Amino acid sequence: MARHNNLCFEKALDAIEEYIDVHGLKENDALPAERKLAEELMMSRGTVREALKALECEGKIYKIHGKGNFVEAERHSVDINDMQSFSAAEKREGNIPSSKVFFFQMMKAGEMVAEKLNISSEDKVYSLCRIRKINGKPVMIETAYLPAVIVPGLERYDFEEESLYHILERDYKIEIMNQELNIQLSRASDQEAARLEIEPGDLVYVEKATARTVDNRIVEYTKSIISSKRAKYRIRLSRREDILMLDELKLSILCNEEKIKRQEGYAVDSIEDMYWEHVDQALAQVKRNNSKICFYLADDVMELMMRYISNYADFLILNRMEREKAKMYVDQALERNVRVALIVEDDCITICSEEKKEQICIGTKVIDMEEFQKKFLFGVGREWEPIKCVRYALNHL
Amino acid sequence: MAKKALYLQLWEKFRMQILAGEYQYGELFPTERELEIQYSCDRKTIRKALNLLVEESLLVRITGKGTFVCKPDIRLSLENLKSFSGLLRQEGVETEKKVLFFKKVEAGYRVAKVLNIKKCDEVYKCVRVLYDKENPIVLETIYICDIFPDLLKFDLNIYSLFEVMESFGQFPTKVTEDILAVELPETEAQYLNKKTGDPAYLISDITENQEGKIIEYNRAYIASERFVLSTDLF
Numbered sequence: 001m002a003r004h005n006n007l008c009f010e011k012a013l014d015a016i017e018e019y020i021d022v023h024g025l026k027e028n029d030a031l032p033a034e035r036k037l038a039e040e041l042m043m044s045r046g047t048v049r050e051a052l053k054a055l056e057c058e059g060k061i062y063k064i065h066g067k068g069n070f071v072e073a074e075r076h077s078v079d080i081n082d083m084q085s086f087s088a089a090e091k092r093e094g095n096i097p098s099s100k101v102f103f104f105q106m107m108k109a110g111e112m113v114a115e116k117l118n119i120s121s122e123d124k125v126y127s128l129c130r131i132r133k134i135n136g137k138p139v140m141i142e143t144a145y146l147p148a149v150i151v152p153g154l155e156r157y158d159f160e161e162e163s164l165y166h167i168l169e170r171d172y173k174i175e176i177m178n179q180e181l182n183i184q185l186s187r188a189s190d191q192e193a194a195r196l197e198i199e200p201g202d203l204v205y206v207e208k209a210t211a212r213t214v215d216n217r218i219v220e221y222t223k224s225i226i227s228s229k230r231a232k233y234r235i236r237l238s239r240r241e242d243i244l245m246l247d248e249l250k251l252s253i254l255c256n257e258e259k260i261k262r263q264e265g266y267a268v269d270s271i272e273d274m275y276w277e278h279v280d281q282a283l284a285q286v287k288r289n290n291s292k293i294c295f296y297l298a299d300d301v302m303e304l305m306m307r308y309i310s311n312y313a314d315f316l317i318l319n320r321m322e323r324e325k326a327k328m329y330v331d332q333a334l335e336r337n338v339r340v341a342l343i344v345e346d347d348c349i350t351i352c353s354e355e356k357k358e359q360i361c362i363g364t365k366v367i368d369m370e371e372f373q374k375k376f377l378f379g380v381g382r383e384w385e386p387i388k389c390v391r392y393a394l395n396h397l
Numbered sequence: 398m399a400k401k402a403l404y405l406q407l408w409e410k411f412r413m414q415i416l417a418g419e420y421q422y423g424e425l426f427p428t429e430r431e432l433e434i435q436y437s438c439d440r441k442t443i444r445k446a447l448n449l450l451v452e453e454s455l456l457v458r459i460t461g462k463g464t465f466v467c468k469p470d471i472r473l474s475l476e477n478l479k480s481f482s483g484l485l486r487q488e489g490v491e492t493e494k495k496v497l498f499f500k501k502v503e504a505g506y507r508v509a510k511v512l513n514i515k516k517c518d519e520v521y522k523c524v525r526v527l528y529d530k531e532n533p534i535v536l537e538t539i540y541i542c543d544i545f546p547d548l549l550k551f552d553l554n555i556y557s558l559f560e561v562m563e564s565f566g567q568f569p570t571k572v573t574e575d576i577l578a579v580e581l582p583e584t585e586a587q588y589l590n591k592k593t594g595d596p597a598y599l600i601s602d603i604t605e606n607q608e609g610k611i612i613e614y615n616r617a618y619i620a621s622e623r624f625v626l627s628t629d630l631f
Contacts, residue, residue: 014505018506057582112452232578233575233576234574236574
């Protein structure tokens with residue numbers, strides 16, 4: 001019978017879950033026997049049995065042959081948004097994380113690891129394999145590979161007590177900018193099952209992660225085997241801020257000059273005023289849609305345009321403008337809505353925000369401004385610090 | 398220049414074959430015996446090469462059955478706020494939607510808990526399958542809050558649900574997504590043309606609008622072997 005039409009089945013799922021909540025049943029508590037449960041819920045035994053099977057598939061309950069059905073523990077949530085995740089996140093929720101080092105050695109990278117870390121297979125790597133547990137139950141086997149040359153002396157740390165990322169930041173000044181994650185499903189081998197205290201053949205996630213710094217250097221490759229009964233992934237997404245990049249040419253397209261020409265009875269003094277009136281309306285609409293606007297100006301700029309920058313710009317990029325003029329525009333802009341302004345000169349970029357000004361030397365590098373803008377705004381959209389956005393942009397051109 | 402060890406050459410060759418799609422996902426890889434004969438080298442060498450592929454999860458050994466290719470061919474990029482059909486289209490997979498059920502129903506205990514409403518409140522329920530060239534790959538059950546005048550008149554075979562919601566001024570702004578790995582229950586397996594107990598992802602999304610109100614709850618079963626889930630987050 002088509003599941004979506006099977007009201008009895010859906011009702012049974014609802015009723016069982018409500019029963020568990022109402023009676024405060026927790027991890028490892030027993031549910032009443034099938035027959036009794038069906039009586040209590042006033043449903044047919046067959047429907048209840050089907051519902052229990054579905055809950056078992058989902059990992060909400062487990063069955064012990066001969067003994068009955070029990071409530072399964074809530075899965076540990078692997079928080080994708082939080083890279084420091086394991087140690088930090090767990091303590092927050094009152095669960096006790098612990099790690100057991102399975103092995104920790106320096107070895108030759110080998111073909112596969114070398115490819116992931118972008119080094120040669122003869123290079124040395126540290127290989128750290130840990131079994132991560134929550135409240136004593138193993139959740140994942142995590143093997144991390146780091147090029148030995150960037151973390152000399154790593155062997156003196158006790159990784160059962162300390163967090164790797166914490167040590168990288170504090171003692172090696174290595175800050176991880178991003179992590180690229182790939183997840184696949186597989187089944188646990190005999191060995192993996194033994195270490196995770198699950199059955200061989202149980203479903204596991206195979207997670208491969210590559211961690212990079214802001215300079216796009218790969219510092220770590222991790223392969224983890226994660227029990228699917230004990231863990232799930234959680235990710236929180238928000239709509240990225242749409243950031244509109246505008247220069248004078250795009251402004252005119254935005255206003256669609258055709259529209260202006262067809263207007264009748266428009267009481268204004270000149271075509272030019274009418275044009276800018278439309279610019280005003282168009283920009284106001286963009287703001288109402290919750291987008292942000294980045295103005296990009298090269299060489300000189302019309303005085304008139306500054307008015308719009310003052311009212312609508314959130315970000316400003318000035319490229320090769322006469323220094324005094326640039327400073328003046330930036331000061332004006334920062335007094336209004338502009339959060340971050342960049343002054344791009346031949347050999348350096350000055351990053352100005354209300355709080356501070358920072359400079360990055362770029363030497364004689366020739367920058368493709370369109371690509372630079374895109375990469376800069378990429379970081380801005382993710383709410384990085386302005387200087388990080390610029391460094392990321394320069395390193396990914 | 399030193400020649401690469403034989404097992405490494407074989408590893409590279411097999412790897413390229415698999416990544417190039419010469420073997421279908423789930424297909425039996427030639428046995429060690431067959432490879433021994435084909436490449437005229439000893440079993441130890443073959444096994445070393447295959448072990449590397451198993452380590453990489455390109456091959457999986459199942460006791461008693463053999464060695465299978467398990468390279469997924471579609472990457473689902475998780476960090477985008479998009480519908481499944483949108484995500485798949487990004488990967489070049491055009492899907493067809495088939496709506497199996499679209500009605501207003503009573504929320505019931507579980508759905509009410511998630512949407513933060515009363516269990517007797519009404520919600521829209523839509524059950525939909527996404528196909529890739531006649532193969533069902535996603536089974537979605539979507540529950541939508543009753544804040545829309547009449548959602549039922551929209552043909553969700555054609556329209557994107559997000560677009561319809563946006564046209565009513567509801568913008569999906571924040572999504573909390575849980576990804577579980579499960580064994581397919583009987584009915585869900587049937588819809589996806591799989592066997593009961595086959596592995597699948599169960600992806601549950603809770604969507605909030607621009608005012609922080611929960612407007613949608615989506616439970617999707619995805620046959621896992623074709624997908625790599627990926628994110629590039631900061």
